[in-house]
Amino acid sequence: MDRRAFIINTSLTAFAVSTFGTVLGCKKEDLLESDGVAKFVGDCETTNDILGPFYRPDAPIRSDLTCEVTGNIITLKGQILADDCVTPIEQAQIEIWHCDTQGDYDNSSPDFLQRGRLLTDAEGNYAFKTILPGKYLNGQLYRPAHIHFRVTAEGKREIISQVYFEGDPDIAADPWASKEAAKLRILDMIPEDVNGGITVHFDIYMVSE
Numbered sequence: 001m002d003r004r005a006f007i008i009n010t011s012l013t014a015f016a017v018s019t020f021g022t023v024l025g026c027k028k029e030d031l032l033e034s035d036g037v038a039k040f041v042g043d044c045e046t047t048n049d050i051l052g053p054f055y056r057p058d059a060p061i062r063s064d065l066t067c068e069v070t071g072n073i074i075t076l077k078g079q080i081l082a083d084d085c086v087t088p089i090e091q092a093q094i095e096i097w098h099c100d101t102q103g104d105y106d107n108s109s110p111d112f113l114q115r116g117r118l119l120t121d122a123e124g125n126y127a128f129k130t131i132l133p134g135k136y137l138n139g140q141l142y143r144p145a146h147i148h149f150r151v152t153a154e155g156k157r158e159i160i161s162q163v164y165f166e167g168d169p170d171i172a173a174d175p176w177a178s179k180e181a182a183k184l185r186i187l188d189m190i191p192e193d194v195n196g197g198i199t200v201h202f203d204i205y206m207v208s209e
């Protein structure tokens, strides 16, 4: 069957109650717009988004963020590449952070729940195992589910941004996710195996300084 046939296009609400969910037991402003420097080849530029108020520095170096949390397990993975859209960037640091299923960020515990960072391998690959984030209110509207990320690499301009999920009904009204610049950061969730594993693929492209 065509892989595309598996792509989930239903809303996140529907997704959250689907049979793909897995509970695993184991050990959350300033708008940063792209400055419009057109150095990218083709349509690969990774645009910036808001940092948000819940960033914490010094997150643990780890790829598995599922310890001591529950939720639908997802793998967020891809390559970090240069602005020619093809050259991998080795030793780029990517860190991610997001809320739990209840919409809460771990802003103070030493466990840095749902927070981690790692370095890319020689092919620019990164992969995080984590959970599908919940939602929280921004004023009277829920922000769509999202994962914040920050990427740094020698000689490259820092990227601070967020990814969202296709089919999320709260994207349209969100001031940031609904921007044209966010289009390439709204990602499909792809069931990868019979155990309910979900993969979200996201390549990141960095402009040279």
Ligand SMILES: [Fe+2]
Pocket (backbone or CB within 6 Å): 028, 052, 054, 099, 146, 148
């Ligand atoms: Fe957030």
